[in-house]
Amino acid sequence: MNPSIRWLAGAVGAHRRAFVSTLAANLLGQLAALGAAVTGAWLAGRAIAGHIAPLDLAGALLGSLVVVATLAAWWETYVAHDLAYLVLARLRGQVYDAVARITPARLLGRRSGDLSAAALSDIETLEWLFAHTLAQLITAGTVLTAGSVAAAMIDPLLLTVSLPLAACVLAVPLWLRKASRRHGDELRAATAELTADVVDTVQGMRELTAFRALESRRDLLARKTRRLARAHAANAARGGLEAALTDLLLAVAAAGTLLLVVTVIRTPADAPVAMVLAAGSLGPAAQVALLLKEYGTLRAAADRVRTLVTAPANVPPPRDAREVATQPDVIFEDVRFRYTQDGPDVLCGVSFRIPYGRTVALVGASGAGKSTCVSLLLRHWDPDDGRILVGGVPLPNIAEPHRHVTVVPQDVHLFAGTIGQNVRLGAPDADVAGALRTAQLTVDPELPVGERGVTLSGGQRARVAVARALATRAPVLVLDEAVANLDPDNEARLTEELQRAAAGRATLVIAHRLSTIRQADHIVLLEEGRVAAEGPYDQLSERLSQLFAAQS
Ligand SMILES: Nc1ncnc2c1ncn2[C@@H]1O[C@H](COP(=O)(O)OP(=O)(O)OP(=O)(O)O)[C@@H](O)[C@H]1O
Structure with missing residues (x-):
């Protein structure tokens, strides 16, 4: 048979x-x-x-x-x-x-x-x-x-x-x-x-x-x-x-x-x-x-x-679960990664730290490996070598990583339903109004958004995604080009709110706009999967200007 x-x-x-x-x-x-x-x-x-x-x-x-x-x-x-x-x-x-x-x-x-x-x-x-x-x-x-x-x-x-x-x-x-x-x-x-x-x-x-x-x-x-x-x-x-x-x-x-x-x-x-x-x-x-x-x-x-x-999981289930610190730092420790066995190295020994209460911006040319760092932090994959620690615990030893790390992704997916339902996705008892206020979105939470959020503008969708992430109260927040869809005014206001929210979190920002990056406490510059430089904005401003001039 x-x-x-x-x-x-x-x-x-x-x-x-x-x-x-x-x-x-x-x-x-x-x-x-x-x-x-x-x-x-x-x-x-x-x-x-x-x-x-x-x-x-x-x-x-x-x-x-x-x-x-x-x-x-x-x-x-x-x-x-x-x-x-x-x-x-x-x-x-x-x-x-x-x-x-x-x-x-x-x-x-x-x-x-x-x-x-x-x-x-x-x-x-x-x-x-x-x-x-x-x-x-x-x-x-x-x-x-x-x-x-x-x-x-x-x-x-x-x-x-x-x-x-x-x-x-x-x-x-x-x-x-x-x-x-x-x-x-x-x-x-x-x-x-x-x-x-x-x-x-x-x-x-x-x-x-x-x-x-x-x-x-x-x-x-x-x-x-x-x-x-x-x-x-x-x-x-x-x-x-x-x-x-x-x-x-x-x-x-x-x-x-x-x-x-x-x-x-x-x-x-x-x-x-x-x-x-x-x-x-x-x-x-x-x-x-x-x-x-x-x-x-x-x-x-x-x-x-x-x-x-019968397809195997991409990453093994958590093992020997350990307690994560309530105010966690995030540490990338000599992380190496390639998507396929015979593919090129995408990350070649990346190390950096996101202290609790601080915002770190990850910048680099297209294809440098920024989103890959985010995917690894969300444990879509495990590094081939090195490790990522949240609150002192390696990711594979964290029982429910999503309770500690939340994300505003590049491609937001909203489900057919109301704004409130979408905000409550990861936190059924969330304070929807509070989260929407922080995300600078003044709309009725009962407003239906249609499939994939078609009835909202790109900026509104991004802000629902921000509210959804903030509602989880996870202490590590990842913003993957979260404000890219906003006009400069709205971006500035949302970034300000996010700065306030970041005080009680460890925040990783991926951004292509100098204005967003300038707000970060620390900047990590990635080049072809390596950390080429890191430090505060003033220290890196020349290299960043070159990078953004080359991109524009
Ligand atoms: N799922 C995947 N499978 C195979 N290769 C991938 C996959 N995702 C990304 N890559 C490759 O990994 C490298 C790094 O991609 P990544 O998305 O991390 O770059 P990035 O710095 O975020 O770029 P961008 O700023 O354009 O979003 C690229 O060469 C890309 O082609």
Whole structure:
């Protein structure tokens, strides 16, 4: 069995009761249906022999079996879907945890729309596995065995046609399994790519409109849609071939069994029962063939979900947690880092200190490694060498780093909801009005901001992000170009407020404006991942002027 399918089958283990109920309902339904067919055939045989007594015990048994089969089918539909959605809910939780674990540092090289496809449509595809496959495969095997044993008890010869042909029916999906896998992989990949492009298109609609690129984007989506249609067509053509071959084999098996029954069974009254039992193996075989037809798609969806869910965390979980000082300094100690093993060193032994109550500005040309320092301080990655200490404790030994370090990022993300909800993101009991006041934003906290904060200006979004960070009361504050979206007046006023807020914090500022940098107590100049110089503004003013002149 494919390892991903085996892994998913294992996921059912947590819902044993629901699985056993599904299995019991399916088995009961199948056996009751077989029993009803045999009883009906036996009654037909008696009628052939001239015994017409419709309401005797056998008639009652037939009626009861039909009722049991019907109720079991209804029960199975209910419990099988219950099982499927229990497992799917669990998988969705695991996918969510995995996405949280591997982002924001990286997305396993996958696009966000691709991850949405894994979280939504791949998992939805697996519903077929849990609701219609696992229990049904076990039941089909049981019913096939029971029917064959009963037929052999009448005459072993009865199995000489149906059993080999049942094996041929099962061989069809096995014979086509490579094509099934290929089609499944292509189908899931095409679905994911289209989803990723649609998500990208919706998110970038403003740019597409501004740059008059709607036509070319439509062409791209049409191309991706055609790819998906081709994948569906290839999958459907193979599925159709499988179904046609299965039907042909079943028809040959039924005709052969009929011929055999006529030859082997001498008493006409026994012929219907013999026929039903001899053909009894064909029904389960056809059912298994039908289930295996979906194997390629299921396997591809299972592979994609498993890759995501079993992806290792970017950084190991905190260990030997230690108490962090309430008024912490932040220390970068000879930090070395590269993003990929064979990539260049991005930080080559960076050391600096942010004392509590002080503001340190990190400056440098584009690509010098400023944002990388922020990512390491937020523990999106761990340094390859050296360490970062907050309040005297290395980051990997801090149980909940976000309680100590907060950030106003370069690309602010606001969630659909009110300003207040966005400010309370990291601190549900926060003083929203106070945080908004410090962030210089005089708006109603109940004002809705729309998805990604579309109803706000860039400056307002930045100030909501500042309020959100301040609301957490974390003692280390990182401002990654937080005021870049503001006009000089507003920038000056917000910087003043932030200076006041910085008195009770250790603050790291990344800024490209001299006016912001001038406010800092200490400046660290990064060049190609190294600290080229550090000191107060007056000491570095010449180098800073050169840097900013070169950048402008
Ligand atoms: N996720 C990533 N994977 C691989 N390389 C990256 C990644 N992020 C940044 N880099 C590389 O690391 C180097 C430092 O990038 P960083 O974003 O830290 O620079 P920066 O000083 O903040 O630049 P800017 O002022 O333009 O924002 C750059 O060469 C960049 O291409």
